[in-house]
Amino acid sequence: MAASITADELTAYFALRAAGDRLQRAVAEQLREHGLTEVQFSILARLRDAGEVRMSDLARVLVTSKSGLTYQAAQLEGRGLLARRGSDADERSVLIRLEPAGVALLEQVLPGHVALVRALMLDRLSAGELRAIASGLGKVADG
C-alpha cells in the first residue's frame, strides 16, 4: 500500500473489503433469481420495517438522488410491489408503502437470504468475533 499502515491493519482492511464484496456478490446473485436488484431489495425491506415513507426521506436514507428513487419506485410500482399516494398533510409529498404482492415477495425472498448470510458469514464466526465485528464495525458505520 503506502504511507504508515501496519500489516495487521492492512489485513483487517482487506478482509473487510473482500468479505463485503463476496457477500454483496452472492446476495445480488440470489436476489436476481427473484427479479430484484440490491437497490430494489433495500427499498422493499425498508418499507417493510418502516411502513409508509415519504419519497424524499427514503432517498435520504438510501443515499440516492430524488430522480433515482423515482425511477426505481416506478419500476416496483409497475410490478405491483408498492403503491404511491399523495400525502394529506403536505400535498407536495408522495408516500409509498408495500402492496400485498411486495410483502409476499419479501416473504419468499427472506428465508433464502437469511440462509445465505448464515452460510457465508455468521456460521463462520465465533461468538467473540461476532461481538467484535458488531461493535467495531458499528463504530465504523456510524462515525
Added chain:
Amino acid sequence: MAASITADELTAYFALRAAGDRLQRAVAEQLREHGLTEVQFSILARLRDAGEVRMSDLARVLVTSKSGLTYQAAQLEGRGLLARRGSDADERSVLIRLEPAGVALLEQVLPGHVALVRALMLDRLSAGELRAIASGLGKVADG
C-alpha cells in the same frame, strides 16, 4: 428479518454491510477526485502488485467479464496509465502492465487513500477488534 437469526447476528450483519457501504462510498468519492472509479483503481492496484498480467487472468481475479475488462483497459490505456502487448508464449494472450503515468497516479492517490481508511475505519478500532475482524472476516472472504 425472518427465519432463525439472533439479535447479535443481525447486528453484526448490518454492521458489516453498513461499514462496507460507508467505506466504499467514501473511497469512491475520493477516487473520483483523481478521475478514477473503484474498478479502475482495483485494476491499477492489482497491476502494481502483480507486474504484468494476462487479460483473462485479471478478469478472473476481478470477477468480471472479458468484455468488461477490455472496455476498462481501453479507457486506462487511452489515458496512458497502462500498456498492452501481445504475449510471446501464447499469441492469443494480451499482457497489461502499468505505464509510468499509472505508477505516478497511484503514488498520488495512495497516501490519501490510506489516510481515509485510517480515519474512517482503523483509528476507530481497538487492537482486539482489529484482530477479530481480520480473522473473522478473513474466513468470510475465503470460504
Added chain:
DNA sequence: TATTGTTATACTCTATAACTATA
C-alpha cells in the same frame, strides 16, 4: 475443439438540470 480477446449491441442504472406544484 477449446481458449483468448475484441467488437457490436442492447440494456440498466445514475445523476443533473429544468420544470411544476405546493409550503
Added chain:
DNA sequence: TATAGTTATAGAGTATAACAATA
C-alpha cells in the same frame, strides 16, 4: 424562497453473443 417530486436527457458501465485468431 425553499422544498417535493417528476421528467427529459445524457453518460457510464455491464453483460451476451458473434467473431477472428491461435492453441
